[in-house]
Amino acid sequence: MDCTAQNRSPTTISGAVYAPNGTLPLFGVTVYVPIHDPGPLPAGVQCDRCVTSLPGGAYAQALTDEAGHFTLYDVPAADNVPLVIQVGKWRRQLVVPSVAACQNTALAAASTTLPRDHTQGDMPQIAITTGDADALDCLVRKLGIADAEITTDKQGGKVHLYNGNGANQFATSFGGGTGSFSNATTLWGDVDKLSGYDIAVFSCEGGQHPETKPQSAMQAVHDYAGRGGRVFMSHWHNIWIGGEKTKPSHGLADWESIATFDFNAAQNETTQLTFVDETAPKGASFATWLQNVGASPIRDQLQINDPRYTCQSVTAGKAERWVYVDPTQSTPLGKTGVQDMLFTTPQDQTPDNRCGKVVFSDMHVSADSSSKSGTPYPGGCSSQPLSAQEKALAFIFFDIASCVGILQ
The missing domain is CATH 3.40.50 (Rossmann fold)
Incomplete structure (x- = not known):
């Protein structure tokens, strides 16, 4: 849906990313809606240079600011929208149950916290x-x-x-x-x-x-x-x-x-x-x-x-x-x-x-x-x-x- 043509707000997802303790906001973490499955992370040391593309591509992407906040713009309005939160090999993947068109979907901190253990997502060794x-x-x-x-x-x-x-x-x-x-x-x-x-x-x-x-x-x-x-x-x-x-x-x-x-x-x-x-x-x-x-x-x-x-x-x-x-x-x-x-x-x-x-x-x-x-x-x-x-x-x-x- 073209929200701008209808003079409405854009379709967005917002939230804040925290350290595994759930209280310390983090700067510079990438948050994105992947186009495809980003796949597994490679094991062991890697030459991880900055590139313009993200694993799985991205419909929308953002970096957290100095308060840990992010807003993704022009997100697909749909059910079961995948979301990736990543810095290095710290990675949490979740599914947003529903994203309504031309409005903001705010995420709870519990879902945007980096993993405490391997059951919650990927962690560096x-x-x-x-x-x-x-x-x-x-x-x-x-x-x-x-x-x-x-x-x-x-x-x-x-x-x-x-x-x-x-x-x-x-x-x-x-x-x-x-x-x-x-x-x-x-x-x-x-x-x-x-x-x-x-x-x-x-x-x-x-x-x-x-x-x-x-x-x-x-x-x-x-x-x-x-x-x-x-x-x-x-x-x-x-x-x-x-x-x-x-x-x-x-x-x-x-x-x-x-x-x-x-x-x-x-x-x-x-x-x-x-x-x-x-x-x-x-x-x-x-x-x-x-x-x-x-x-x-x-x-x-x-x-x-x-x-x-x-x-x-x-x-x-x-x-x-x-x-x-x-x-x-x-x-x-x-x-x-x-x-x-x-x-x-x-x-x-x-x-x-x-x-x-x-x-x-x-x-x-x-x-x-x-x-x-x-x-x-x-x-x-x-x-x-x-x-x-x-x-x-x-x-x-x-x-x-x-x-x-x-x-x-």
Whole structure:
């Protein structure tokens, strides 16, 4: 029906997309009405570059805004209209029972939330190494991923925990995995093992621990990212980018040129006022989103706990600075640093020919949780709501799953 010819409103579908916890709205998620069945998602790491077409084609498509909202225009007026909600390999498919012509069909949040488990839709395969200085393994629970999906690599979950030097086994009462975690070296030391995952997350271990990261492992992580892997690492996992602090030759030459590190910088503050860099491609949207979710009462400002200052700056044209410390404005004054940065890989390719993403966070993300070898998982995980910096990293966690290329 031609609604415009009848001087009526267009046929639309609207709603908001949320993280699996059902409360955190997400920016930049694709929502579309497919023409054909989009088919299954491929397993394992993929070179996911941004393209103009969507699996199955699209009658209508939209991206969620900084409040998670979307509106699809000129949707077919029919019964049983299929809908796809997707960012990377996070995908939920549903059927809208009826779409009336020349009016809006509003969807409930329960139907537009990303999957908590594999029964609700597609999820990326995620590996997380534990660390006794930053409990990134706890963040996924706060984001709403079901305990049943958190297992060892020998079990069937979508999130596999590996022992860095934090938690190394599941509590007997846990509703997901059982037994001990495989050692992290079996993950990052094998590019083929890594390539079974879409996202690899490395939690800070309180030191670089180069003895567990030989040059062969450095190369494996480098090559995994080059194949299209997504890597998120915190604080002392700076070794992968900046090299070993007392032995620069133990590193990756092309990654070492991406940022400047001061491994001897004092790490002595408990809180820090930081700033969002709106010159980054998604910086303005990130700043708006942080305000919308209550993480940033004043635009561009983010108060964080457990700041760290090893990353001093990023090289223009090689990486994006997302959150930083300004020595003249960031109280306490006098500190310099990049708290969050992102780069795409392989670095020797033009941006439109790259496949992977690497995010480095100098701040400790999960400041109110802990991951210790003597405490079975999830014994150290906080049940408190997401903190401001956890919300900031949640934005990056879902964004890292999105496509790579000139559209970024």
